[in-house]
Amino acid sequence: MVQAELEKHIPGFADRIEASHAMTSIDFRDRYPSPFGSGFSIEPRILQSAWFRPHNRSEEVEGLCPVGAGAHPGAGLPGVISSAEAVAKVIPPAEAYVA
DSSP: OHHHHHHHHSTTTGGGOSOOOOOOHHHHHHHSOOGGGOTTSSOOOGGGSGGGSOOSSOSSSTTOOOOSTTSTTOSSHHHHHHHHHHHHHHSOOGGGGOO
16 A cells, blocks of 8 residues: 555654545446546557547547547546547538538
């Protein structure tokens, strides 16, 4: 545990903690609808990173534009915002849907 490791290097560390809360991938899996216990969408594997993440225009479902931590470019606030900006560029303007 992190606290025990810090205690080895900082004697008295544990005595200075007023509150402690730990979450693990098990908590994410059980408490939130999060695949594979990940707080940031799909598992962080090399073949699910960067270009390998789902693209912002689905290759399987016409008109589907994935966005967010599970879509390209990836997790983290900058990645999620960049993903939203990318989707905004690929979705046709509303006028295109008016018959």
